[in-house]
Amino acid sequence: MDNTNSWFRNKIMLGMTPKEYIKSNLTLPNLIAALILCVSVPIMVYRILYGLGPSTNLSDNYPWGLWIGFDILVGIALAAPGLTLGTAVHLFGMEKYHPLVRPAILSSLLGYIFAVIALMFDLGRYYRIPYLLVWSWGFTSILFLIGWHFFLYINISIVEFSPVVFEWLNLKKWKDFFSKLTVWVTIFGVIIAAGHQSALGALYLAARAKLYPLWYSTLLPIFFLLSAIFAGIAMVIVESSLSHRFFANQVKGFDHAEFDQLTIGLGKAASSALLVYFLLKVFDLVRLENWIYLNTAYGYLYLVEVIGFVLAPAMMFLYAARNQNAKLVRFAGVLTVLGVILNRLDVSIVAFNWYLPSSEKYYPRWTEIMLTLGVITLLVLSYRFIVNRMAVLHEYEEPETESVTATDKKQAVNF
Numbered sequence: 001m002d003n004t005n006s007w008f009r010n011k012i013m014l015g016m017t018p019k020e021y022i023k024s025n026l027t028l029p030n031l032i033a034a035l036i037l038c039v040s041v042p043i044m045v046y047r048i049l050y051g052l053g054p055s056t057n058l059s060d061n062y063p064w065g066l067w068i069g070f071d072i073l074v075g076i077a078l079a080a081p082g083l084t085l086g087t088a089v090h091l092f093g094m095e096k097y098h099p100l101v102r103p104a105i106l107s108s109l110l111g112y113i114f115a116v117i118a119l120m121f122d123l124g125r126y127y128r129i130p131y132l133l134v135w136s137w138g139f140t141s142i143l144f145l146i147g148w149h150f151f152l153y154i155n156i157s158i159v160e161f162s163p164v165v166f167e168w169l170n171l172k173k174w175k176d177f178f179s180k181l182t183v184w185v186t187i188f189g190v191i192i193a194a195g196h197q198s199a200l201g202a203l204y205l206a207a208r209a210k211l212y213p214l215w216y217s218t219l220l221p222i223f224f225l226l227s228a229i230f231a232g233i234a235m236v237i238v239e240s241s242l243s244h245r246f247f248a249n250q251v252k253g254f255d256h257a258e259f260d261q262l263t264i265g266l267g268k269a270a271s272s273a274l275l276v277y278f279l280l281k282v283f284d285l286v287r288l289e290n291w292i293y294l295n296t297a298y299g300y301l302y303l304v305e306v307i308g309f310v311l312a313p314a315m316m317f318l319y320a321a322r323n324q325n326a327k328l329v330r331f332a333g334v335l336t337v338l339g340v341i342l343n344r345l346d347v348s349i350v351a352f353n354w355y356l357p358s359s360e361k362y363y364p365r366w367t368e369i370m371l372t373l374g375v376i377t378l379l380v381l382s383y384r385f386i387v388n389r390m391a392v393l394h395e396y397e398e399p400e401t402e403s404v405t406a407t408d409k410k411q412a413v414n415f
Contacts, residue, residue: 040374309339
């Protein structure tokens with residue numbers, strides 16, 4: 001019993017007593033998170049008990065709303081850091097980015113897990129989701145492909161992240177075993193991730209009459225894949241910057257100049273992907289002769305999306321790389337993430353059923369928004385919980401005798 005208590009205290013409670021641990025968590029960010037969960041968790045229960053009708057503004061015209069547009073389309077695109085960084089380091093040998101791989105894989109793992117959790121609330125018969133894996137084999141269905149790819153990629157991310165877990169548990173043999181699988185699961189992960197990122201765009205190929213012409217294209221699968229690539233890179237830039245700020249105790253003594261160089265290198269890669277995406281967009285606009293739609297309200301929104309959140313950050317990345325300006329890279333990274341969010345919401349909600357009158361348009365109910373905020377809050381808290389306990393942002397060190405100061409303990413659980 002003493003050994004169990006000691007393990008729980010050291011591994012879970014960071015060496016603190018229950019009273020110390022509770023006291024250290026009485027912070028403003030934790031209070032805000034608690035308030036969000038106090039509202040969103042009952043909504044989750046309400047949705048499960050009473051169905052989609054009373055808890056959403058979904059209709060026959062809009063069977064997919066915020067929970068698909070944001071939680072799935074946006075969430076999966078922003079969960080691509082593991083795809084981009086894992087490929088760069090494990091397949092192309094870009095070892096200088098190795099310090100960023102573990103947080104990138106963790107971001108992908110949690111992103112996919114919580115996207116599936118959010119999906120469960122959108123499914124009318126959520127309890128039948130195992131049918132997809134067991135006996136409902138629809139080989140001609142894009143949703144079948146996406147569902148299986150989600151399942152496989154979550155397992156791939158678990159295998160990729162498992163060495164970190166086994167380090168934390170001091171199980172060296174298991175850690176070494178799964179470390180040897182890294183290259184193989186990365187190769188498999190690239191195939192799977194590329195498949196479902198593009199397949200999410202392919203879902204809307206069947207909605208030609210419903211999607212505004214500026215957003216509809218036979219190249220939608222390519223657009224979704226390319227945007228996921230630069231979204232993943234941009235998320236690494238944003239996530240690493242936030243992590244080094246809020247988890248400073250985890251990265252003590254790191255080289256700021258070296259970190260800035262890594263950030264600038266990521267900016268170069270993001271600019272290349274953004275420019276390819278932009279050129280394809282222009283090519284598609286000309287090919288389909290859709291410039292006639294630019295002088296409309298939807299056309300102005302399209303220009304804001306493509307010029308303000310694709311071309312502009314691409315130019316910022318290039319300028320920042322030339323002038324070695326890491327701060328500008330980080331700002332452009334934020335713009336890129338916002339651009340991906342805007343694009344996915346435009347395709348799935350704003351430009352969808354564009355011809356309907358305003359009275360028949362879809363506007364998310366407050367319960368939908370709060371449930372989404374609850375899922376995001378749980379994701380952030382999970383990320384923080386893991387980073388504070390495992391060697392994600394720093395190299396693993398063999399456990400030593402307990403000599404953690406009260407200040408370090410408090411820093412370990414606060415933002």
